[in-house]
Amino acid sequence: MDEAVVATDVAKRYGDTVALDGVDLTVAEGEVFGLIGPNGAGKTTLIRALTGTTPVDGEIRVFGSGPTTVDADRIGLLPQSFSPPARLTARELVDYYGGLYDSARETDAVLADVGLAETADSWYETLSGGQQRRVCVATALVNDPDLLFLDEPTTGIDPVGRRALWELLESLADGGTTVVLTSHSMAEVQRLSDRVGLLQDGQLVAVGTPTDLIADHGGRSRLVIGTAASESAVDPLREAGFAATAAADEVVVDGVSPVEIGEAVSALAAADIGYDSLTWTEPSLEDVYLQLTGERFEGVSTPGATALTEGASEEADEGAVAGGDR
Numbered sequence: 001m002d003e004a005v006v007a008t009d010v011a012k013r014y015g016d017t018v019a020l021d022g023v024d025l026t027v028a029e030g031e032v033f034g035l036i037g038p039n040g041a042g043k044t045t046l047i048r049a050l051t052g053t054t055p056v057d058g059e060i061r062v063f064g065s066g067p068t069t070v071d072a073d074r075i076g077l078l079p080q081s082f083s084p085p086a087r088l089t090a091r092e093l094v095d096y097y098g099g100l101y102d103s104a105r106e107t108d109a110v111l112a113d114v115g116l117a118e119t120a121d122s123w124y125e126t127l128s129g130g131q132q133r134r135v136c137v138a139t140a141l142v143n144d145p146d147l148l149f150l151d152e153p154t155t156g157i158d159p160v161g162r163r164a165l166w167e168l169l170e171s172l173a174d175g176g177t178t179v180v181l182t183s184h185s186m187a188e189v190q191r192l193s194d195r196v197g198l199l200q201d202g203q204l205v206a207v208g209t210p211t212d213l214i215a216d217h218g219g220r221s222r223l224v225i226g227t228a229a230s231e232s233a234v235d236p237l238r239e240a241g242f243a244a245t246a247a248a249d250e251v252v253v254d255g256v257s258p259v260e261i262g263e264a265v266s267a268l269a270a271a272d273i274g275y276d277s278l279t280w281t282e283p284s285l286e287d288v289y290l291q292l293t294g295e296r297f298e299g300v301s302t303p304g305a306t307a308l309t310e311g312a313s314e315e316a317d318e319g320a321v322a323g324g325d326r
């Protein structure tokens, strides 16, 4: 497979601040590459470097050319902050950006793709934050790029709009478009990316498929048993071969596969120990992030936990409502 992007030893300083520190990165044609990392890790600077909007040390090739000399018709860029003129309509804005390219897609088709067919004639400033972001995405798609850079594409977009945009990006990827994206949403990166790179302090500290990264750095799946008898539950679980540890009102059992859940429940039943909830959690990219950065991810979480006891969670919800009314 040919390479869309090859970055070698890319470095960038702002005064004393090291934004990028020797980044080597290759993105294959047709690949979706997700960049994650804490705030200030260098994600935006790397996108800017790859799109030629900030000069850097090192070498960058995009479709074999320099980032400022590559054919602009082949590249789409959605910067993190992008404020188009407020008193132009969505249609006028997409028309305008389309006019900058030798050949552009039909404006109406692009607006339909991002779910704005109904609001095409509204001024940008009257649209919701999510609709505005979708107009910005449309301006990045108007030239039907071969390589699309998206810096936090779904920020401010509601969950339904976000899913629609994911489907759009998946169909573009299926059609062969190469995508490099950053995101505040782990679910987004995990779902869309063929490979993920974790940037930390300007260095790419891990690169791999989500599955490989989770296998290497995500830890094991676990079962959390909510029980007031957590101390007494540990021994029977250990005797049954489980790695159980007690915490306040819960027991955490590491390395439980779905088929072993029943065995853990039987061990508790045999010891006559009751429980309020069972939650099974698969490791996700968020665990990779925690493991490698030492920080909990503060963006939009990946729902990785499966509650196995519905009654218990309903009771908990009711309790919360009652508490709030008091």
Ligand code: ADP
Residues within 6 Å of the ligand: 014, 017, 018, 019, 037, 038, 039, 040, 041, 042, 043, 044, 045, 046
């Ligand atoms: P991220 O996108 O991962 O949050 P950035 O690429 O925005 O990270 O920033 C990387 C580092 O470079 C941060 O320490 C940031 O403060 C610094 N930085 C980014 N842009 C500038 C700039 N224009 N001037 C000075 N420092 C900057």
